[in-house]
Amino acid sequence: MLIALAAIIAVPYIVDNAFAHGLGGDMAPPISFGGMEVTVSTELSPSDITVGEVNEANMKVRFFDTLTDTTFEKVTYRVEVWRSGDLLARNLFYDLDGILNIKIQPVLGCTENDLWRCTSYFGSQHVSAPGALFVENEGRPTVKGPIFDKGGLYNIRVDIEGATSPKTQLAQILSYDTFVSVAQEQDFMINAYAQEVPVIVKTYYDHVDNFSYDTKDDSISFDMPFDWDPEYVSLVQVVHEEIRVPKSFAPYSEGKQFKGFVNGVEVDNRVLLLDPYSYEDSNVVHFLVTGAELERINNELGPANQKSDIMKFELVPQSEVQKNSIEFYLVKQDSGAKSGTNVNISWDSRYGVNDEIPFEFTFFDEKGNLLKDVRYAYYVIDSKNKIVTSGGTDLQQADGIVASEGIDIQKIKLPKQDSYRIDVALLGLGINFEQKYAGIGSGLIEVGPSTGMSAPKTSAVSIPNWVRNNAGWWADGQIGDSDFASGIEYMIKEKIIKVPQTQSKGTGESVIPDWVRNNAGWWSEGLISDEDFANGLQFLIANGIISV
Numbered sequence: 001m002l003i004a005l006a007a008i009i010a011v012p013y014i015v016d017n018a019f020a021h022g023l024g025g026d027m028a029p030p031i032s033f034g035g036m037e038v039t040v041s042t043e044l045s046p047s048d049i050t051v052g053e054v055n056e057a058n059m060k061v062r063f064f065d066t067l068t069d070t071t072f073e074k075v076t077y078r079v080e081v082w083r084s085g086d087l088l089a090r091n092l093f094y095d096l097d098g099i100l101n102i103k104i105q106p107v108l109g110c111t112e113n114d115l116w117r118c119t120s121y122f123g124s125q126h127v128s129a130p131g132a133l134f135v136e137n138e139g140r141p142t143v144k145g146p147i148f149d150k151g152g153l154y155n156i157r158v159d160i161e162g163a164t165s166p167k168t169q170l171a172q173i174l175s176y177d178t179f180v181s182v183a184q185e186q187d188f189m190i191n192a193y194a195q196e197v198p199v200i201v202k203t204y205y206d207h208v209d210n211f212s213y214d215t216k217d218d219s220i221s222f223d224m225p226f227d228w229d230p231e232y233v234s235l236v237q238v239v240h241e242e243i244r245v246p247k248s249f250a251p252y253s254e255g256k257q258f259k260g261f262v263n264g265v266e267v268d269n270r271v272l273l274l275d276p277y278s279y280e281d282s283n284v285v286h287f288l289v290t291g292a293e294l295e296r297i298n299n300e301l302g303p304a305n306q307k308s309d310i311m312k313f314e315l316v317p318q319s320e321v322q323k324n325s326i327e328f329y330l331v332k333q334d335s336g337a338k339s340g341t342n343v344n345i346s347w348d349s350r351y352g353v354n355d356e357i358p359f360e361f362t363f364f365d366e367k368g369n370l371l372k373d374v375r376y377a378y379y380v381i382d383s384k385n386k387i388v389t390s391g392g393t394d395l396q397q398a399d400g401i402v403a404s405e406g407i408d409i410q411k412i413k414l415p416k417q418d419s420y421r422i423d424v425a426l427l428g429l430g431i432n433f434e435q436k437y438a439g440i441g442s443g444l445i446e447v448g449p450s451t452g453m454s455a456p457k458t459s460a461v462s463i464p465n466w467v468r469n470n471a472g473w474w475a476d477g478q479i480g481d482s483d484f485a486s487g488i489e490y491m492i493k494e495k496i497i498k499v500p501q502t503q504s505k506g507t508g509e510s511v512i513p514d515w516v517r518n519n520a521g522w523w524s525e526g527l528i529s530d531e532d533f534a535n536g537l538q539f540l541i542a543n544g545i546i547s548v
Contacts, residue, residue, distance in 0.1 A: 024048060025373075025431045026156070028176035036065040038072075040158045040176040041431055047373065050183045050202070051151050054106075058140070061093075061100040063160055071098040076129050076162035081147055082155040084206075088147050089119045092161070094132035103142040110146040119145025129162070151184025152206050181205070181240065192218070197249045200282075202242035218251035219316040226311035233294050240404075241287040243315055244279070251317045252283055261314040262289060263305060265297045269358055270409045272315075277362075277370055286405055287313055322349045330426055330439030339439030340366050341426050352450040356411040363406045363426065363437075370406035371437055375399055375427040380412060383419050392427075400427045419446050468524040471533070475521030481512050484520075485545055488537060512545060 024047030030037035045058040061079060064071045075098045081089040093100050110118035123133035123141035133141040148154070160174040181204040188199045190213035201208050201222060211222040220243060227233075245252040254276045260267045271293060275284040298306055325346035330339045344362040351357040361378070363371040377392030377400045391410055392400035401408060414420060425440045427433060474484040516536040523533035 024180055026178035026180055027431050028158075028178050030066045031174055031176075033172075033174065037067050038063065038065050038160075038174065040160070040178065042156045042158070042178040042180060043431065044180050047430070048183065049148055050185060051106075051149065052185075054148075056106075057104045057148060059102045059104050059156070061102070061156075061158060063098055063158075063163065072163045073098045074162075074164050075100070075160065076132055078159040078161055080155075080157040082157065083147075083150070083152055087114070087116045089116060089121075089143055089145055091121050091143070092129070092132035093123075093141060094126040094129040094134045098163075101140045103140045104147050105142060105144040106147055106149040107145050108149050110149075115146045119143060119147070148182050151182050151203055153204075154180050154182060156180060179237070183242075186211075190220070193250070195249075197246060200242075200244040202244065204240040204242075208241070217316055219314055220245075221312065221314040224311045224313070225309055228298055228306050228308045228311075230295070230298060230306055233291065233298055236291045236294060238291065238404075239287070239289040239294065239311070241313060243285045243287075244282045245285075247276070247281055247283050252285075253320075254283060255320040256283075257318040257321055258285060259316045259318060260287060261312075261316070262287075262293075262297055263301060263308070263310075263312050264314075265300055267293055267297075270411070273405060273407045273409070275370065275405060275407060277364075277368070285315060286407075287315075288404065323347060324349050324445070326422075326443040326445055328441045328443040330424070330437075330441040332439050338366075339426070339437055341371065341437045341439055341441075342366070342368075343424050343426075343441060343443070345422060345424075345443060345445070347445075350451050352448045353414060353417055355450050356413050357447070358409050359412050361403065361408045361410065361424070363403060365437065371426075371429065372404065372406050373430045374403040374406055374408075375429070375433060376401055376403065376408075377425045377427060378410070379423045380414070381421045381423065382416075388414065388420065400425075414447050417446075417448060419444055471520040472524030475517050475524060485512070485540060488540070492537070492541075512540065516540065 024044040025042065027041040028039050030039040041060075041062045041064075043060045043062075045060065046054065049057055061077060062071060063075050063077070073096065075095055077093045077095070077100055079089070079091060079093060079100075079102070080087065093102065107118060112118050121133060121141065121143055123135045123139075126132050126134035135141050156178045158176045158178065160176075183202050183204050184207070186201045186203065186208055188201065188211045190197045190199055192213060192215055199211075199213075199220065201211065203224065206225045208222045208224045211220075213220055224241070226239070247254055256274075258272050258274065260272045267287075267289060271287060271289055273286040273288060275286065278284055323346045325344060327342060327344045330341040330343060331337060332339050342364045344360075344364070346360045346362070347357050361376070363374045363376070365371055375392075377390070379390045379393070380388040382388055389412055401410070421442050421444055423440065423442045426438050428435055428438050470479070470484065470487055473479050474481075479487075516539060519528060519533055519536040522528045523530070
């Protein structure tokens, strides 16, 4: 299978319908144009910008065909920078080779209501592209203003107004939206166990408030502004927050496991990543809440959450676990020389055969530093050389698997006690798949019998908590039978409520029995289980009162 991985790593991962989001970089979905699939990418350098730590940054904008990876030359760009709905900068730029580099210099203290009024532009106008800034040779146009002076999500809007010649204007202006995040660190102090413990929250999305520490369970929580409107949530790729705590603070020491909650809903364990490597004296816990996870939370909490403008994070330490691990280095596919990448794969030793084992993949350079914005793929092969599973190897994951912080968790189920080989390919770094650390390698793992640590099976009954309110109102007579029945019917059809399949007898009974109403009231108060309440719903379906 190393041959298969070698084939994967040899193929450029710029393909039709593929677009990528990464640390300090983004690539917009391509647009069909003249038989090509053309798009724009934006990249920041340094890629991980923290407010106050840099006095200038480079923003690279590239216009190219994704089918051939060909960059268009002599491009006229209109570039806008937005943050939280505020326009920060807007100007035309011209570049001969099509790869536009702009020097961004943050300016603090803008007092204008229209922030763009504080922005200045430096460079020469191109003689054939009036109004477009242009700098010859190695120089760059410069933009000074309230850009990257605050943490958050920045929208880089790019219009392609001309290409192949400064005088060639496109009949159809091509418009793209890309997004980059700038981090902001906020310092907090907690008092626990007769000591003051400094905690840093590094936010890549927005300012955090209401930081608190609960001595009962050693949990840390904080809030952040967020628009939960489903239409907006569908556009969000990931919400990233970091919590940095001293390793000397026992509840957050190395080896601890954690549970995470967003607005009270427990998140998947892939959302939380523990990084004990980046700092000698501190552990970092990452919340990487994907768009899919945000949609799941929204569906579970219902309309009240969708109208909310707050995201509440909670991190709860758990007990330490003993982990098994393997480590190996990667080699270049063409020469067999070391690529400079070391891979560590670890897993909780309590998991075994037929469990969904959370394998943690970690990527380091030769000095032991985490590699960031890694794109990788893997195969798992049994002792008979049969592929058990794989990841990042098909068109559904054309970019490979992204490990933005150099750490990623993959849930893998192994069918029997055996010795398995894991083949790993690092495809590249960043949205342009830089090849410096690319390579392939293998390690061997063994798993024992299960100890009952398998992820809980999905119940045949799934009812969001917010439905309790409806049930309680109906039980108290605040809404009628028909309103309750039609509401439940809608939620079952939309798969908001999930109950076991039930065949309707078609009796057409129109009166809901008192025992169903009683069940609803008891369930709304938490006195009976979801399954007991579902029995009542099944009765309504079976008797034709609810049609699904």
